[in-house]
Amino acid sequence: MITLIDLHKAFGANRVLQGARLVIPTGQSMVVIGGSGTGKSVLIKCILGIVKPDSGTILIDGQDVAKVPRDAFLARFGMLFQGGALFDSLPVWQNVAFRLLRGSLATPKVEAKEIAISKLRRVGLSPDVADRLPAELSGGMQKRVGLARAICAEPEIIFFDEPTTGLDPIMAGVINDLIREIVSEMGATAVTITHDLTSVRAIADRVAMLHGGIIRWEGPIADLDSSNDPYVDQFIHGRATGPIATIR
Amino acid sequence: MIRFLASVGAATLAALASIGRLAMFVADTVSHLVRPPFYLREFGHALLQIGYFSLPVVGLTALFTGGALALQIYAGGARFSAEAVVPQIVAIGMVRELGPVLVGLMIAARVTSSIAAEIATMKVTEQLDALVTLSTNPMKYLTLPRVLAATLVMPILVAVGDIIGIMGGFVVATERLGFNAASYIQNTVNFLEPLDIISSLAKGAVFGFIAALMGCYFGMNSERGAMGVGRATKGSVVAAAVLILAANFILTEAFFSA
Numbered sequence: 001m002i003t004l005i006d007l008h009k010a011f012g013a014n015r016v017l018q019g020a021r022l023v024i025p026t027g028q029s030m031v032v033i034g035g036s037g038t039g040k041s042v043l044i045k046c047i048l049g050i051v052k053p054d055s056g057t058i059l060i061d062g063q064d065v066a067k068v069p070r071d072a073f074l075a076r077f078g079m080l081f082q083g084g085a086l087f088d089s090l091p092v093w094q095n096v097a098f099r100l101l102r103g104s105l106a107t108p109k110v111e112a113k114e115i116a117i118s119k120l121r122r123v124g125l126s127p128d129v130a131d132r133l134p135a136e137l138s139g140g141m142q143k144r145v146g147l148a149r150a151i152c153a154e155p156e157i158i159f160f161d162e163p164t165t166g167l168d169p170i171m172a173g174v175i176n177d178l179i180r181e182i183v184s185e186m187g188a189t190a191v192t193i194t195h196d197l198t199s200v201r202a203i204a205d206r207v208a209m210l211h212g213g214i215i216r217w218e219g220p221i222a223d224l225d226s227s228n229d230p231y232v233d234q235f236i237h238g239r240a241t242g243p244i245a246t247i248r
Numbered sequence: 249m250i251r252f253l254a255s256v257g258a259a260t261l262a263a264l265a266s267i268g269r270l271a272m273f274v275a276d277t278v279s280h281l282v283r284p285p286f287y288l289r290e291f292g293h294a295l296l297q298i299g300y301f302s303l304p305v306v307g308l309t310a311l312f313t314g315g316a317l318a319l320q321i322y323a324g325g326a327r328f329s330a331e332a333v334v335p336q337i338v339a340i341g342m343v344r345e346l347g348p349v350l351v352g353l354m355i356a357a358r359v360t361s362s363i364a365a366e367i368a369t370m371k372v373t374e375q376l377d378a379l380v381t382l383s384t385n386p387m388k389y390l391t392l393p394r395v396l397a398a399t400l401v402m403p404i405l406v407a408v409g410d411i412i413g414i415m416g417g418f419v420v421a422t423e424r425l426g427f428n429a430a431s432y433i434q435n436t437v438n439f440l441e442p443l444d445i446i447s448s449l450a451k452g453a454v455f456g457f458i459a460a461l462m463g464c465y466f467g468m469n470s471e472r473g474a475m476g477v478g479r480a481t482k483g484s485v486v487a488a489a490v491l492i493l494a495a496n497f498i499l500t501e502a503f504f505s506a
Binding site for chain 1: 285287370374382383
């Protein structure tokens with residue numbers, strides 16, 4: 001279970017998180033929605049320790065993440081980045097098996113490549129993609145490779161940062177389905193940030209809406225349309241008028 | 249007046265903060281030298297990129313500089329009938345100053361810019377964040393191998409530059425200026441002292457450290473977008489070039505002040 005307690009983070013005068021609180025139950029798929037620039041990515045990066053919160057506490061299974069050994073802590077996570085964030089200089093299979101080729105999970109190269117190819121197959125890519133460079137792949141294929149990398153070391157918790165941004169609707173649907181299937185079969189806890197409502201409905205067990213630096217609403221996906229929260233209503237219906245200012 | 253003083257104070261504080269950040273970056277880089285894991289493959293790759301692939305540009309720069317130096321010394325020396333000192337001055341000029349400085353500047357242009365652009369692009373495309381999530385410290389994986397490789401390989405590049413520069417002077421002196429080949433080599437070898445060579449190699453190591461460090465520092469601290477990458481690249485080359493020239497003065501003072 002991931003617990004965020006009163007998280008604050010500011011970049012200069014821009015107060016991005018202003019007391020965010022959220023509980024993400026183990027094995028659940030939580031989708032965090034919110035407009036662009038509301039701090040969704042910062043929230044995830046705080047959990048991962050990429051961004052240090054100004055104040056507040058983050059607990060994973062009751063342990064304060066600021067006090068646990070870093071490598072062991074990070075070994076529990078996988079992350080799919082918005083743009084894929086694949087390493088240009090490495091072939092696809094080395095991107096996927098990156099964690100297996102070095103560090104505490106180091107595995108013989110042949111075995112690591114086999115695992116990478118099996119993960120590529122799992123996300124619908126053929127083995128011949130393995131030796132190509134990321135620049136030779138389409139955007140959708142890069143997302144799949146990023147997904148394969150995120151799941152390669154069988155993490156307990158997976159983050160998905162805008163997994164369908166920049167993809168056509170069909171490819172977005174494929175990625176959504178893959179995420180749902182993979183999270184279910186691995187039994188992992190998933191945290192997805194997106195403003196794509198199709199993704200929300202395809203992926204989420206629970207939804208949280210981040211606005212103004214705090215979680216304004218949180219509940220099961222079934223309650224999203226009947227939240228009676230004016231912020232959520234405006235967001236999911238895409239209205240220009242409402243409590244969320246349209247000029248930011 | 250108060251506004252002027254405030255702006256001076258702000259600029260001074262900003263400069264001190266920059267120096268502090270750079271000092272912490274250096275300390276962090278050096279501290280990884282004694283903390284495993286070590287990424288040998290990255291180190292080997294950096295050795296190839298910085299060392300082997302820089303050989304053509306280093307060789308050509310040194311060759312033409314040595315040749316031009318011989319012509320200048322001959323022409324200048326002729327004013328007071330000292331044309332015969334060409335071998336000695338080419339040797340001392342290349343080994344003590346021009347070899348290390350020109351190789352350092354060429355490495356700043358070729359390697360520093362490349363490192364800064366690569367790491368800055370990795371930063372803006374979240375590849376650095378991805379490294380962190382994959383339990384890999386970017387300082388250890390990206391910075392240390394490059395800085396260590398540049399520090400170790402630059403003395404070799406400088407030695408190659410020195411030799412080719414002297415050869416450039418030799419070719420011009422023997423083919424155009426009528427020097428005797430055997431006596432030119434004899435004069436060169438006799439005139440150079442061990443300290444000349446040691447200072448040249450030491451300068452190379454320091455310049456290599458500076459060149460790679462600036463590329464990594466500016467790359468890691470790049471701002472977002474194409475403009476951020478451009479600024480990081482430009483800033484890294486300018487900083488590396490200025491620091492190399494400043495370090496050259498300090499090292500020359502340290503080695504040769506009587």
